[in-house]
Amino acid sequence: MGKTLLQKVWDLHTVRPLSTGQTQLFIGLHLIHEVTTPQAFDMLRARGIGVAFPDRTFGTTDHIIPTLDQVRPFQDTLAEAMLSALERNCAEYDIPLWNLDSDRQGIVHVIGPELGLTQPGMTIACGDSHTSTHGALGAVAFGIGTSQVRDVLASQSLAFDPLKVRRIAVNGTLDNGVFAKDVILEIIHRLGVQGGVGHAYEYGGTAVDQMSIDERLTICNMSIEGGARVGYVNPDQTTFDYLRGRPFAPQGDAFDRAVSWWRSIASDADAEYDDVVDIAATEIEPRVTWGINPEQSVGVSQRIPGPGAAGSNGAVAEALEFMGLSGGMPIKGTKVDVAFVGSCTNSRLSDLREAARIAKGQRVASHVKALVVPGSQAVLAAAEREGLDQVFRDAGFEWRGAGCSMCLAMNPDRLEGNQMCASSSNRNFKGRQGSPTGRTLLMSPAMVAAAALAGEVADVRDIVQRRE
Amino acid sequence: MSNRAVDRIEGSALPLRGDNIDTDRIIPARFLKAITFDGLGDHVFEDDRAAMPHHPFSNPAYQQARIILANDNFGSGSSREHAPQALKRWGIDACLGESFSEIFRGNALAIGLPCATASPDDIARLMDLVENTPATPLALSLSERSVTVDGQPVGIDVEDHVRDAFLTGTWDATGLLLDDFDVVRGVASRVPYIRGF
Numbered sequence: 111m112g113k114t115l116l117q118k119v120w121d122l123h124t125v126r127p128l129s130t131g132q133t134q135l136f137i138g139l140h141l142i143h144e145v146t147t148p149q150a151f152d153m154l155r156a157r158g159i160g161v162a163f164p165d166r167t168f169g170t171t172d173h174i175i176p177t178l179d180q181v182r183p184f185q186d187t188l189a190e191a192m193l194s195a196l197e198r199n200c201a202e203y204d205i206p207l208w209n210l211d212s213d214r215q216g217i218v219h220v221i222g223p224e225l226g227l228t229q230p231g232m233t234i235a236c237g238d239s240h241t242s243t244h245g246a247l248g249a250v251a252f253g254i255g256t257s258q259v260r261d262v263l264a265s266q267s268l269a270f271d272p273l274k275v276r277r278i279a280v281n282g283t284l285d286n287g288v289f290a291k292d293v294i295l296e297i298i299h300r301l302g303v304q305g306g307v308g309h310a311y312e313y314g315g316t317a318v319d320q321m322s323i324d325e326r327l328t329i330c331n332m333s334i335e336g337g338a339r340v341g342y343v344n345p346d347q348t349t350f351d352y353l354r355g356r357p358f359a360p361q362g363d364a365f366d367r368a369v370s371w372w373r374s375i376a377s378d379a380d381a382e383y384d385d386v387v388d389i390a391a392t393e394i395e396p397r398v399t400w401g402i403n404p405e406q407s408v409g410v411s412q413r414i415p416g417p418g419a420a421g422s423n424g425a426v427a428e429a430l431e432f433m434g435l436s437g438g439m440p441i442k443g444t445k446v447d448v449a450f451v452g453s454c455t456n457s458r459l460s461d462l463r464e465a466a467r468i469a470k471g472q473r474v475a476s477h478v479k480a481l482v483v484p485g486s487q488a489v490l491a492a493a494e495r496e497g498l499d500q501v502f503r504d505a506g507f508e509w510r511g512a513g514c515s516m517c518l519a520m521n522p523d524r525l526e527g528n529q530m531c532a533s534s535s536n537r538n539f540k541g542r543q544g545s546p547t548g549r550t551l552l553m554s555p556a557m558v559a560a561a562a563l564a565g566e567v568a569d570v571r572d573i574v575q576r577r578e
Numbered sequence: 579m580s581n582r583a584v585d586r587i588e589g590s591a592l593p594l595r596g597d598n599i600d601t602d603r604i605i606p607a608r609f610l611k612a613i614t615f616d617g618l619g620d621h622v623f624e625d626d627r628a629a630m631p632h633h634p635f636s637n638p639a640y641q642q643a644r645i646i647l648a649n650d651n652f653g654s655g656s657s658r659e660h661a662p663q664a665l666k667r668w669g670i671d672a673c674l675g676e677s678f679s680e681i682f683r684g685n686a687l688a689i690g691l692p693c694a695t696a697s698p699d700d701i702a703r704l705m706d707l708v709e710n711t712p713a714t715p716l717a718l719s720l721s722e723r724s725v726t727v728d729g730q731p732v733g734i735d736v737e738d739h740v741r742d743a744f745l746t747g748t749w750d751a752t753g754l755l756l757d758d759f760d761v762v763r764g765v766a767s768r769v770p771y772i773r774g775f
């Protein structure tokens with residue numbers, strides 16, 4: 111009987127089974143940022159413990175950094191204190207840090223793959239739930255809390271409960287105007303926000319096989335929104351081609367040896383899964399969330415469900431009330447005030463290209479504030495080389511510096527009052543985008559661009575197909 | 579922070595109705611902008627409380643509560659440890675719900691805050707009871723896997739390893755992980771990507 115990638119990686123990294131029923135796993139790569147680490151370093155200091163493998167931890171800054179004025183010290187003294195703490199801690203423990211002055215700085219889940227730090231067969235941990243993103247390259251990547259960050263620093267290992275594996279096979283070809291974001295929103299809608307609890311999601315099928323690494327990153331990113339802490343795609347030629355030549359990827363002969371090991375770490379053809387789900391790519395249309403959790407989405411041609419629809423404890427009614435939407439109305443035509451292209455889900459070069467393709471030669475609706483926030487300085491520079499910044503500016507979008515920005519609004523970019531935001535991010539929770547009453551509609555970057563132009567939720571397929 | 583055993587949590591409870599209550603609601607992201615966890619307790623459910631004048635965390639009747647009663651998938655969303663930290667710093671010493679998100683439960687364990695589950699019916703009954711009589715004392719016992727109200731024990735679930743960790747005071751994992759550090763080094767030396775392929 112064959113094994114899954116998860117089993118192989120798990121076995122290779124097992125330090126020891128613990129009497130608790132958990133397994134102590136070696137962590138191959140640890141990524142840190144300014145929000146979830148200051149307390150971890152303080153705990154280490156308080157206990158007089160050092161960092162076990164400082165060369166396996168890398169730091170960057172993303173969550174709190176302003177995207178307009180990055181002059182230090184920041185006007186926001188709390189943000190300044192957080193970045194200063196990260197600088198101090200990295201210096202004290204000899205941990206590399208890609209700070210604002212580095213062309214490698216960016217959202218932690220964007221730069222890991224981009225620099226070739228993220229590789230197939232690795233175990234990866236980061237104090238951030240979207241660490242699942244890195245699974246797109248065939249790594250097993252866990253989002254962890256601050257006490258666990260402390261434990262990785264101290265021991266380069268963590269204790270985990272065993273995980274089941276659910277294979278989600280998406281077969282067929284996606285319609286023009288339908289993207290990886292729509293696929294993962296569809297998966298979460300079908301399986302629910304708790305569907306993945308206790309599972310790793312293995313994404314496959316012909317539609318995923320045909321996807322670029324950027325698209326796979328989008329899918330794995332939102333595994334956590336489906337309740338799965340880990341999501342991955344088996345490494346294949348696309349993965350190897352992506353990694354070749356990246357700064358931290360193996361070079362020369364070592365790269366070829368790496369490829370043969372990476373091939374061997376993929377799930378075997380006869381691997382046994384705890385569960386298998388099949389999804390037809392042709393059935394997926396562009397999706398938009400209408401509620402306050404990521405499972406509450408509909409296809410753009412569909413209607414918002416009524417308060418009587420399935421859902422316990424009045425979940426639909428509560429969501430509709432918060433969103434100020436009426437059940438039974440089409441989602442298309444919902445007015446938006448803000449449009450945000452960015453976040454670790456959809457801020458890579460290919461995302462910006464798709465949004466720019468829609469925006470090119472058009473104008474953002476006069477009542478809409480639209481901004482584009484690249485995921486990293488490398489993405490920003492590459493986009494500028496292609497002139498995407500000009501396309502966006504000409505259309506009336508603001509072009510900003512790299513960071514998390516309005517995904518969670520820990521920097522100055524935020525919704526005001528009950529603004530409605532078309533957003534390419536991953537969470538539509540109440541208050542997520544910085545205003546307690548602010549509202550979020552999750553969708554693909556192309557759909558965000560379409561909504562920015564129309565001033566309301568629009569079907570990007572109408573634009574794409576009209577132009578053909 | 580020294581480790582200590584946790585078994586019985588006795589006190590009144592706070593009913594927090596609703597499924598999928600996420601970490602952004604437990605502690606809005608703007609309060610993550612700090613380099614310590616101090617003071618987080620004051621901002622628990624801050625936005626929900628502003629929107630709902632009768633929010634249980636604002637209700638004087640529940641200010642002494644030590645146990646939170648929750649519905650399905652409590653603590654979903656982000657991996658921020660600030661969520662259980664904020665609850666604990668407010669005064670919560672145990673969570674009892676229909677279910678919890680995995681990361682939330684793990685983070686709560688790491689700071690010595692047990693999360694136990696009970697059937698939806700039992701949770702509904704306990705919530706009704708506490709809403710009618712907020713001062714009702716509950717006694718939650720991890721060793722007996724029960725919560726006792728009015729002398730009547732109700733069964734609760736806690737995973738074996740979580741229960742052991744609390745009962746033996748080993749919920750803080752650092753010591754355990756450092757126990758056999760030579761083995762960690764051994765694994766590092768055999769992993770192909772560290773050996774250089």
Ligand code: SF4
Nearest residue numbers: 240453454514517518
């Ligand atoms: S972009 Fe958003 S989801 Fe991603 S790491 Fe930043 S804050 Fe978290």
